[in-house]
Structure formats: structure tokens, C-alpha cells
Amino acid sequence: MPETILRASHLGITFGGLKAVHNFEIDIKEGELVGLIGPNGAGKTTVFNLFTGVYKPTEGTFYLGKQLMNGKKTHEIVAAGIARTFQNIRLFKKMTVMENVLIAFTKDIRYGLPGSILRTAAFWKEEADIRDKAMDLLSVFNLQDKADWNAGNLPYGQQRKLEIARALATNAKMLLLDEPAAGMNPTETAELLACINTIRRKFNISILLIEHDMSLVMNICERIVVIDYGEIIAQGLPEEISHDPKVIAAYLGE
Amino acid sequence: MNQKKERLRKLWVSLLGVCVLGLAVYAADSLGWIDNYIRGIFIQCCFAIIMVTSLNLVMGYLGQIALGHAGFMAVGAYTSALVTKAIGLGIKAGAILPMSNVMQFFIGLLCGAVAAALFGLVVGIPALRLRGDYLAIITLGFGEIIRVIIQNLAFAGGKGLANGQAGQALVGILKMNDIYVIFGVTAVCVAIMLAFVRSKFGRAIIAIREDDIASSSAGLNITFYKVLTFTVSAFFAGIAGAIYAHRGLGTLQHSDFTFLKSTEYVIMVVLGGMGSMTGSVVAAIILSVIPEALRAFSQYRMLIYSVILVLMMIFRPIGLFGNYEFSLYELLRGKLTGKPPRSGRSAAKGGA
Numbered sequence: 001m002p003e004t005i006l007r008a009s010h011l012g013i014t015f016g017g018l019k020a021v022h023n024f025e026i027d028i029k030e031g032e033l034v035g036l037i038g039p040n041g042a043g044k045t046t047v048f049n050l051f052t053g054v055y056k057p058t059e060g061t062f063y064l065g066k067q068l069m070n071g072k073k074t075h076e077i078v079a080a081g082i083a084r085t086f087q088n089i090r091l092f093k094k095m096t097v098m099e100n101v102l103i104a105f106t107k108d109i110r111y112g113l114p115g116s117i118l119r120t121a122a123f124w125k126e127e128a129d130i131r132d133k134a135m136d137l138l139s140v141f142n143l144q145d146k147a148d149w150n151a152g153n154l155p156y157g158q159q160r161k162l163e164i165a166r167a168l169a170t171n172a173k174m175l176l177l178d179e180p181a182a183g184m185n186p187t188e189t190a191e192l193l194a195c196i197n198t199i200r201r202k203f204n205i206s207i208l209l210i211e212h213d214m215s216l217v218m219n220i221c222e223r224i225v226v227i228d229y230g231e232i233i234a235q236g237l238p239e240e241i242s243h244d245p246k247v248i249a250a251y252l253g254e
Numbered sequence: 255m256n257q258k259k260e261r262l263r264k265l266w267v268s269l270l271g272v273c274v275l276g277l278a279v280y281a282a283d284s285l286g287w288i289d290n291y292i293r294g295i296f297i298q299c300c301f302a303i304i305m306v307t308s309l310n311l312v313m314g315y316l317g318q319i320a321l322g323h324a325g326f327m328a329v330g331a332y333t334s335a336l337v338t339k340a341i342g343l344g345i346k347a348g349a350i351l352p353m354s355n356v357m358q359f360f361i362g363l364l365c366g367a368v369a370a371a372l373f374g375l376v377v378g379i380p381a382l383r384l385r386g387d388y389l390a391i392i393t394l395g396f397g398e399i400i401r402v403i404i405q406n407l408a409f410a411g412g413k414g415l416a417n418g419q420a421g422q423a424l425v426g427i428l429k430m431n432d433i434y435v436i437f438g439v440t441a442v443c444v445a446i447m448l449a450f451v452r453s454k455f456g457r458a459i460i461a462i463r464e465d466d467i468a469s470s471s472a473g474l475n476i477t478f479y480k481v482l483t484f485t486v487s488a489f490f491a492g493i494a495g496a497i498y499a500h501r502g503l504g505t506l507q508h509s510d511f512t513f514l515k516s517t518e519y520v521i522m523v524v525l526g527g528m529g530s531m532t533g534s535v536v537a538a539i540i541l542s543v544i545p546e547a548l549r550a551f552s553q554y555r556m557l558i559y560s561v562i563l564v565l566m567m568i569f570r571p572i573g574l575f576g577n578y579e580f581s582l583y584e585l586l587r588g589k590l591t592g593k594p595p596r597s598g599r600s601a602a603k604g605g606a
């Protein structure tokens with residue numbers, strides 16, 4: 001019986017009267033890939049913002065493993081093991097590809113101010129170690145040759161990949177991907193799918209994936225949750241979802 | 255290991271560079287070129303360098319506008335001056351064992367730096383919740399508050415809080431205008447700040463400047479790094495203040511630390527290039543020497559600064575250096591091996 005990684009119950013948030021998310025429930029097991037779909041403005045990104053502490057929930061709770069995460073700050077949530085990417089890519093554009101990944105290792109670096117000022121042996125060793133680790137991670141995404149590039153100069157598809165690499169570098173157990181295929185051409189999308197499969201094999205990580213495009217989600221997700229107007233309207237296996245009249249109505253009524 | 259060798263070589267080249275500069279000063283000194291006037295300008299360059307590089311940590315690297323840097327300089331100046339005065343009195347009274355002036359100066363300098371850092375911490379925690387224009391305004395306010403408090407402290411030369419009048423100067427401060435000591439302090443300060451920005455701290459700060467939401471999503475505690483940078487910056491402003499207080503005139507006035515002083519350092523940071531330490535050093539020297547050279551026009555100094563700044567914004571908005579770092583090592587490496595010098599930071603790298 002696989003363990004539960006992420007669990008939310010009655011989770012919700014109200015923005016000045018608007019219930020952007022209401023009564024959201026989910027239970028994601030170890031290694032599972034769950035899709036979160038719904039029309040534009042349904043509240044998908046808001047769910048991610050709740051899970052990462054960008055917004056504080058006004059109702060309900062959510063747990064990572066057995067740890068209550070409500071009210072924690074974003075960096076504490078990341079340290080606990082939830083990482084994310086953004087719908088509109090947020091890289092450190094003027095920093096190198098390597099540095100983008102190194103940032104995510106910062107919380108594990110033990111040297112402090114004295115070490116960095118005195119340039120101790122421990123300082124150099126740790127810096128070299130995280131660079132090696134970052135390089136390994138970059139090569140999973142086939143970005144190793146572009147480590148010195150400025151992140152902003154990468155082609156679009158590779159920027160998306162780098163963002164995933166950075167999220168993985170936090171050593172997360174739970175990865176939240178917000179429309180990773182948005183704006184990609186079919187080749188890039190296919191590459192991304194392969195990439196996600198590799199990640200799952202290599203890192204044994206649970207993934208919650210937002211995708212606007214139903215057909216893509218149907219392809220890779222084991223389970224799908226559909227929300228509309230901030231509330232869950234259906235959930236189940238991909239084939240069940242694709243025949244659910246409520247889901248069809250929600251998408252047609254868009 | 256190859257990397258280790260290169261690192262050592264870099265260290266030696268930097269030390270060599272500093273020694274060459276030191277020797278140049280020594281040579282000038284032996285030739286009798288350094289009179290009190292030149293000495294004054296030299297010291298002015300030194301504390302300006304520390305002020306500008308430390309302000310650059312907040313403005314260039316963290317990307318926040320801070321207009322109260324002179325306030326932290328004032329804290330460092332007054333604290334160090336009072337400490338060295340107290341030590342002097344203690345020695346006279348026989349309560350403290352005699353020690354050299356340099357020793358007294360260093361104790362004062364350290365106390366001044368720590369006091370300024372504490373102020374930086376106290377100001378930074380609330381202020382850094384704001385950003386942009388709001389942070390600029392609140393730091394300006396804090397800088398002035400610090401100065402006005404000093405103005406009203408009896409022991410700082412003022413007439414006391416009750417009177418609330420413009421204070422007198424703090425007088426009888428220890429003289430410490432040995433250019434080698436001050437040169438050494440300046441070199442060490444710049445080296446420490448360079449080490450700071452070239453560690454996980456500098457990386458984190460630049461990331462926060464680039465995108466704070468992405469930074470926290472990558473696990474950075476943004477508040478921690480912001481407040482830390484602000485505190486480190488204030489620490490070095492305190493050192494600059496200590497140098498200023500002991501520069502040889504023996505007096506200190508609160509009016510030396512108005513917000514116009516803060517603005518001057520802001521201008522130097524912008525001129526040198528936000529995010530370039532070597533740029534800050536060069537700008538600090540240029541803008542400290544130019545007004546002296548144009549002594550006759552000294553009342554037009556702010557005007558000249560403004561014109562320079564406007565021209566800069568038109569023709570080179572990234573500042574003299576942008577975020578390029580001058581490196582003697584890279585220069586020599588290029589000259590000796592014929593390899594092209596690598597760029598200072600990531601600015602020129604990448605690109606399709």
C-alpha cells in the first residue's frame with residue numbers, strides 16, 4: 001500500500017467574496033501522477049498557490065506526509081518537500097543555467113558567512129559538490145552543454161525544462177507542474193512528455209500536473225481531477241473523465 | 255587539481271595587485287608627494303570606496319534603493335569616536351593599559367561597525383517589507399532620524415534632548431590618518447564584500463533581485479537574505495564612518511551625514527554600475543577626486559553630479575562598468591597566454 005504524499009481536505013480560499021477555490025480534496029500517493037484540469041479561470045493555479053504558501057488557505061487543511069502545512073511560508077514548504085513550476089515561466093533570466101539550479105541547492109549548503117569570507121576548504125568543496133550535482137541534473141534534461149548560458153537566452157522549451165530541473169534540485173517529494181506544455185509546439189510537447197516519464201523513473205517523485213489541453217493529460221496521467229468555478233466537478237481514471245457529461249459541459253460551455 | 259591551482263594563482267595575483275598599489279603609495283610617500291592635502295583626499299577616497307561598495311550590495315545586488323546610508327555611517331563614526339575617546343581617557347586615568355593609536359582605532363572601528371550593523375538590522379527588518387519607492391522613502395526617513403537623534407545627544411556634542419537645538423561638534427577625537435592602515439582596511443573590506451557576493455549569499459541575493467517569487471519557490475528565505483545584506487551593508491558603512499571620524503580633523507558634526515551625503519553615494523553607485531564592485535571603487539575615486547580638483551566650483555558639486563548622472567542616464571544607463579568586474583588575473587591571463595579574457599560575470603555569456 002503506497003503512502004500518501006499530499007493530502008488536502010476542504011481546502012479553499014476566498015478573495016474578497018469570490019470563492020476562487022472551495023472544498024478542494026485530493027490524496028496523492030507516492031510516485032503517482034495526477035492531472036488537474038479545468039477551463040480557464042477555474043482555480044487550478046490558485047490550488048498550486050495554496051499548496052506552496054503563496055496564498056494562505058481561508059478554509060481547510062493540507063498535509064505533506066503527516067506534516068500539517070497550513071500557514072507555512074513558501075521556503076518552509078519547499079524545505080519540507082513541495083516544489084513547483086510556473087504557468088508563465090519564472091527563471092532567473094540574467095543568471096546562468098547552472099546558477100538557476102544552484103539556487104535551489106542553497107538551502108542545503110552548510111558553509112556560512114565565515115566560510116565564504118575565509119574561502120575555507122569546506123567552502124570550495126561544497127561549491128564543487130553542488131556544481132557536480134547541478135551538472136548531473138542538467139544532463140538529465142540534456143542541458144549540460146548550456147550550463148554557462150544565460151537562462152533568458154535558452155529556447156522556450158528548454159526554459160520550461162530548466163524550471164523543472166530547478167524544482168527537482170530542491171529535492172522535492174511532490175512536484176507541482178503548472179501547464180508545462182503551454183506554448184510548446186508538438187515536438188517540444190513530445191519531448192516534455194518523455195522528460196516527465198524520465199523524472200518519474202529516476203526520482204520516484206509524485207507529480208500533480210495542471211494542463212489545459214485534455215488530450216495531453218489523458219495520455220500520461222493515472223488519475224484526473226477536474227475543477228470548475230473552484231470546485232471539483234469530477235475525478236477518476238482518464239477514460240471515465242473523458243465521458244463524464246459534467247466535464248464535457250464545462251469544457252463546451254467555456 | 256587544476257581548479258585549485260587556478261584559485262591559488264588568482265589569490266596571488268590579487269595580493270600582488272594590492273601590494274603594487276601599496277608600494278605605489280609608499281613610493282609617492284617617500285618622494286614626499288603626499289602632503290596633508292593629498293593625504294586628506296586619499297582618505298576621502300578610501301571611505302568613499304567602502305561606502306559605495308557597501309551600498310552597492312543593497313542597490314546593485316539586492317536591487318533595492320536605500321537612501322539612508324549616511325545614517326549608518328554616522329552611527330559608525332560617532333560610536334567609534336566615543337569609544338576611542340573613552341579608551342584615551344581610560345589610559346590617561348590609568349584604568350586601561352596603554353596601547354598604540356592603531357590598536358585604539360581598530361577597537362573603535364570594530365565597535366562602530368557592530369553598532370552600525372545593529373542599526374541596519376533594526377531598520378532593515380521593518381523597512382525591507384517595503385520595496386521600490388517606499389523603501390527609498392523609509393530608508394531616507396530612518397537615515398534622517400538617526401542623524402537628528404545624534405544631533406540631540408548630549409554626549410555626542412549636542413545640547414541634549416531637552417534643548418533640541420542644533421548640536422555642537424564632537425571634538426577631541428583621536429587622529430588616525432596613517433594612509434597604510436587606512437589603505438589596508440579598505441582593501442580588506444572590499445575583499446570581504448567581493449567574497450560575500452561570490453558565495454551562496456551573493457547568488458541568492460541576485461536571484462531575489464531577479465524574481466522574488468521564484469526565489470522563495472526555490473527554497474530561499476527571502477526576508478533572511480534581504481535583512482542580512484542590509485546588515486552587512488550597514489556594517490561596512492560603520493567602518494567607513496570610523497575612518498571618517500578619525501581622519502585627522504578631530505571633530506565630527508551631525509551635519510556631515512545629511513541625506514544629501516546618502517544621495518552622493520547613491521550617485522556613485524549608479525555611476526560605477528549597479529552590481530559591479532570594481533565599478534564602485536572607480537566611481538568612488540573619480541567622484542571624490544573631481545570635486546577636489548575643481549575646488550573653485552565646490553558649491554556646484556551637486557550640480558556637477560546631477561549633470562554627470564543625467565549624461566550617464568542618456569549615454570550609458572548601466573553605469574561605467576555595468577555588472578562587469580575588472581579582474582587583474584583575467585587581464586594578465588589574456589596578455590600572457592593570448593587567450594581572450596573571460597567576461598567578469600554572466601553578462602556576456604550565452605546567447606544564440
Ligand SMILES: Nc1ncnc2c1ncn2[C@@H]1O[C@H](COP(=O)(O)OP(=O)(O)O)[C@@H](O)[C@H]1O
Nearest residue numbers: 015018020038039040041042043044045046047
Ligand atoms: N490574488 C487574487 N486576487 C483575486 N482573485 C484572484 C487572485 N488569484 C486568482 N484569482 C481569481 O481566481 C480565479 C482562478 O484563477 P486561476 O487559479 O489563475 O485559474 P486557472 O485555473 O486558469 O489557473 C480567477 O477568477 C482569478 O481571477
Ligand SMILES: [Mg+2]
Nearest residue numbers: 044045046087
Ligand atoms: Mg492557471
